[in-house]
Amino acid sequence: MLIGTSRFILNGWVQKLYIEPTFFFPFLGFEWVKPLPGNWMFLPFVLLFVSALFFMFGFFYRIASVVLFLSFTYIELLDKTNYLNHYYFVSLVAFLMLFLPANRYCSLDAQLNLTPKHLLVSKWNIGILKFQLGIVYVFAGIAKLNSDWLFDANPLKIWLQAHHHLPLVGKFLQQEWLAFVFSWTGCIYDLFIVIFLFNKHTRPFAYIFVVIFHLVTWYLFPIGVFPWVMIFSTLIFFSPNFHERILQFITKEKMQTLSQKTLPTFNKKIVSSALILFVSFQILVPFRYLAYDGDLFWHEQGFRFSWRVMLMHKEGYGRFFVVDSKTKREMELPQQQFLTPIQLDQMLTQPDMILQYAQILYKEYNGKTFYVAGLPLKIHKPEIQAEIYVTLNGRPSQLFVRKGKNLVTIKNDLKNRTWLEDFKK
């Protein structure tokens, strides 16, 4: 977390992603989450940094975990342009940590007697974290069971060949068979790694696999700290003994044996129903795409929050038009007038963002007066239309949004996106 936040600040991404843009793309239902003005946007990042520091050392653990969860989630809710599955993962784990007593033994809180020292934690505490990790892997695996991934080795084919300049391995990277090996290995790995991590005989081998797998992805793809997060969080699968040995090594102090026993909880019912709720939410959300017609990768209904990682290489090119409702005069809008390059790139392939952008444009142009060759032209309740072409996983580009539809009147909701053109395989 600490490293992630520092990296974010040092790379100038606070500026680029949260201060420079004039407009943001909030999530459905979270439109009320607004960015702070100007450099105040550094505040949540500083809070995040400090709370992560406190959290790590277990100092004022409860408060730290609340601040950590809120600041991180706040940042992520601002703009879906920057949505990444691993940010969602961090938010979920931070949420779980709100309820977990991770400050019981090797923490400053415990050392300074701010909290009663406990050697034992309830089994569900560890269990839910294992579950959360397992979900990520298994669903990432299920998501890979599609024909693009398995039988075309796409998008990996595209991404791997782009590295063909690397020394030694480079020349293999544009071989088709290697893309297939990567695709299938990745899929099998995601689906089954959790089973091997649960079994104590296979665990060490499985963990070696985990490390190798994530190192390779870290080297080849721009996925930031995610591989490291996974490499370290997967350690939760190891036995208490293993962790004690590490702790002993760090603290150099002899420990009594920790063990996992079920402690009497003050209210077992509440805990178990909360757990059931959380677990079923986690299992159902990635499957919500089944409620929609058409191709998931095309319309992206039910795509986010489902551990669909590295599945699509989608690029779009779009022209937006303002059409005056009275005179029917139209004009094309200059590319990149209102959005940052990243926002533009993300918006063009994501239907809900296209509708949000149409609303932004409508507000900008409605009632605006243009002076063309000295003549005033007032735009009245304009239609916003677009012609967008999208290429998906190496296919030739196809029409995504047809010109002629007024995007302003289309509601951004969870219904089938029938306003998109049909996808031709």
Add this chain to the structure above:
Amino acid sequence: MNRIIFGILIGTIVFITACDKNRNNKNDFDKAALLQNFADNIIQPRYADFKTKIDSFEILFTSFQSNPSEAKFENVKTQWKVCYLSFQGVKTFDFGPSMNTGFKGAIGTFPTDTTQISSNIAAGTYNLATATNADAVGLAALDFLFYQTDAYLKITTSQFYSQYCLDVIQKMKAETDAVVNAWTTFKSTFIASTGNESTSMFSMLVNDFCQDWEEAKAAKLGIPLGKYSLGIQRPEYIEARYSGYSLPILKASLKSIAEIYSGIGFNGQDGVGFDDYLIGLKKENLNTSIKSTFQTIDGLFSPFNSTLEIELTQNQTALENLFNAISEQVIFIKTDMTASFGILITYQDNDGD
């Protein structure tokens, strides 16, 4: 039980690896070879050519200044046009030295700010490097200075006027020299930068290639045609409006981009280009579409035999056709081609969704 599954897992991987090896296909393409070809045969020779032309432009102008005549002024104007057309071939490469020195903007910005130019000349003192004069320099400024009404009279009678022209020319010359010199050391950086991250030279080359095409579409044609102003034509935005050379300039710009696509060197020899990369990726159909669109566009110029300003009123449909064909090509190069190359537009984290 778990060991068995583990065994199956390993077995599957080995099996897939083994059987896929059989259909191992040779499609090796080398981005380094492409960049080498671009540096050796396209970019550097084009810059060198532009430099030669700017150098003789300055010589012709100083000779005209010291001993003015109508004939010499005609030579100056002809050489100005030659430079303008040659510039279309170098403005695309707006990365590295060009980006650092602001070469493209300094020489190619249009439309020119005639009010600013006139007030500079009236004052007699100015600093052309300042931001206020950004629209009062470059080839477009000379378009106004050489071709406005009574240009010959003004340039031969006003010391400040002709000095201003010389200052603009010498500024361009200095900027060109700077870029040409910087390229001798920059070349090795360029050739080595074959990555697909957004900061790599290969990515920048592809992005600038697309951007230059889009600029031709919007600035050189779309804006005058009224495509961005509710259908109302805007002749005041025409490039090289005073000389009326906008259509040949547009054509030269598009032709240059088509040659870049195919990797055709300054000497006319076909080398490694984006077309070869697409063929290497087995995208022959896309390559064919792009090449035939380039050809179609070239043919769409045939109805024009006058300046863009006149064609705007007389030949609007033909201009619309040209505009549409150029727009169509953007989809091919910016979406399909760029996506096939696997170029990243941002250096942010991205998990591909």
